[in-house]
Amino acid sequence: MVKFSANATNAVSYSFRFGTGDSKTSSGNAEYTYTEVGTKTYDIKVLAYSSTNNYITIDKKITVYVKPDSEQGLLELLAGNSSKTWKINAAQDAHFSNGSPDKTYSTYWEAAAFSKVNAGFYDDEYIFNVDGTYKHKTNEDVFGKASYLTNDFGSTSQSPNSSGEIEKYPLDDYQTTFVAKKDGDENKLEINGKGFVGFYVGQHIYTIECYDSDNIYLRTQDEGENVAWYVWLTAKTVSETHPKDQFTNLVWSDEFSDPGALDSSKWVHEVGDSWYNNEVQSYTSRLDNSKVEDGKLKIIAKKESYNGNNYTSARIISNTKMDFTYGRVDIKAKIPGTKGTWPALWLLGSNFKTVTWPKCGEIDVLEAAQSNNFRVQSTVHHPDNYGEGDSHITNEYTDITEKFHIYSLVWTKQALTFYVDDKPHHIVGNSCALPFNWNQFIILNVAMGGTMGGEISPDFVSDTMEIEYVRVYQ
Ligand SMILES: [Ca+2]
Numbered sequence: 001m002v003k004f005s006a007n008a009t010n011a012v013s014y015s016f017r018f019g020t021g022d023s024k025t026s027s028g029n030a031e032y033t034y035t036e037v038g039t040k041t042y043d044i045k046v047l048a049y050s051s052t053n054n055y056i057t058i059d060k061k062i063t064v065y066v067k068p069d070s071e072q073g074l075l076e077l078l079a080g081n082s083s084k085t086w087k088i089n090a091a092q093d094a095h096f097s098n099g100s101p102d103k104t105y106s107t108y109w110e111a112a113a114f115s116k117v118n119a120g121f122y123d124d125e126y127i128f129n130v131d132g133t134y135k136h137k138t139n140e141d142v143f144g145k146a147s148y149l150t151n152d153f154g155s156t157s158q159s160p161n162s163s164g165e166i167e168k169y170p171l172d173d174y175q176t177t178f179v180a181k182k183d184g185d186e187n188k189l190e191i192n193g194k195g196f197v198g199f200y201v202g203q204h205i206y207t208i209e210c211y212d213s214d215n216i217y218l219r220t221q222d223e224g225e226n227v228a229w230y231v232w233l234t235a236k237t238v239s240e241t242h243p244k245d246q247f248t249n250l251v252w253s254d255e256f257s258d259p260g261a262l263d264s265s266k267w268v269h270e271v272g273d274s275w276y277n278n279e280v281q282s283y284t285s286r287l288d289n290s291k292v293e294d295g296k297l298k299i300i301a302k303k304e305s306y307n308g309n310n311y312t313s314a315r316i317i318s319n320t321k322m323d324f325t326y327g328r329v330d331i332k333a334k335i336p337g338t339k340g341t342w343p344a345l346w347l348l349g350s351n352f353k354t355v356t357w358p359k360c361g362e363i364d365v366l367e368a369a370q371s372n373n374f375r376v377q378s379t380v381h382h383p384d385n386y387g388e389g390d391s392h393i394t395n396e397y398t399d400i401t402e403k404f405h406i407y408s409l410v411w412t413k414q415a416l417t418f419y420v421d422d423k424p425h426h427i428v429g430n431s432c433a434l435p436f437n438w439n440q441f442i443i444l445n446v447a448m449g450g451t452m453g454g455e456i457s458p459d460f461v462s463d464t465m466e467i468e469y470v471r472v473y474q
């Protein structure tokens with residue numbers, strides 16, 4: 001609010017013109033509240049009237065700073081001390097994704113790193129300033145749904161792609177203002193006017209689902225199609241490295257080079273006779289069921305009477321020896337293929353004893369059994385997808401019971417991506433709403449029977465999973 005006062009000899013009334021089109025008449029004092037966020041200069045004119053309605057005028061310029069109405073913490077997140085520039089983090093899988101309207105993380109589809117390079121939004125810059133202004137540098141074009149772009153910004157000679165998107169919609173840089181506020185549990189960002197961030201779906205209101213000082217996960221909703229859209233933004237320079245190559249520091253490994261028992265500084269045996277999923281094996285720590293031989297770990301499932309069960313095997317975990325968050329895990333393995341065996345290479349949340357499954361999160365790098373015809377199946381389990389999981393089976397590898405392959409997980413804030421021999425086959429979007437931002441540990445086991453293993457071959461005697469190495473990079 002700005003207070004004005006004027007004084008002229010023999011004047012009886014004053015008209016204040018505030019430079020916005022608004023005016024007020026008074027006997028000498030006026031107050032006016034400027035609302036346009038940021039620093040602006042206004043041309044003020046005051047007219048002083050005499051009793052005979054003669055008048056004199058004076059012109060003044062005033063500069064007014066209107067503080068944005070944003071919540072301070074969110075303003076600092078978006079704009080730092082003065083200004084921050086954000087870009088789509090194209091170097092991460094799931095940097096752009098969509099999902100069910102009742103979820104706060106992607107569920108339908110996730111873009112692979114750099115896969116939208118032909119669209120106009122990777123070079124866009126989203127600049128937030130502490131004075132509440134927002135600049136969208138488009139580098140000449142933006143990416144969005146054709147219907148919303150043409151409705152709101154005008155027609156174009158470009159035709160939409162098969163998904164109804166215009167990949168390089170011509171749009172000049174523009175500037176507007178923004179407000180970031182808490183709304184209950186949600187952090188809301190509203191870009192005023194027609195301003196937007198990321199892929200345009202006609203919306204100007206976003207929720208900031210996850211953030212740290214360099215990363216923001218933004219959600220908005222396409223009201224027309226009832227789909228939620230997400231982008232991960234980064235305030236850092238976007239890497240040019242493929243996501244599979246982003247973790248290069250070998251932090252932990254077992255090459256299985258010393259024959260005999262497992263290295264107890266790296267692994268723990270889980271021993272027991274009663275397991276989940278209707279499995280029928282006893283897990284033992286005996287060399288009969290697991291040992292290092294020929295430079296490999298061998299997990300050996302056997303038919304034998306043992307503690308009331310008819311089969312034995314081994315399940316080894318890195319829990320308490322190697323628990324970690326984010327990175328790349330490589331496991332080079334050859335799996336058993338006898339019907340009834342259920343080999344698995346996987347990770348489980350290290351808090352599994354306190355929060356219980358599936359709140360702890362489970363990441364299955366490889367599961368194979370007769371139920372998936374001994375194909376590579378990779379699955380993510382969390383509380384929202386309890387039993388079924390976000391799962392994918394690739395039929396590309398038909399020799400996994402005969403040959404070694406490298407099964408990998410690349411795990412970041414943005415995504416969990418599964419690879420065979422460095423080739424990705426399944427991307428799952430990560431989010432702070434999911435249990436994949438805390439420690440997990442590695443599990444290697446061969447179960448017998450159960451929900452996935454199914455009926456055990458009547459002539460089963462023994463079968464072995466061989467693991468050449470396990471390596472973790474960060
Ligand atoms: Ca652009």
Ligand SMILES: [Ca+2]
Binds near residue numbers: 295469
């Ligand atoms: Ca080895």
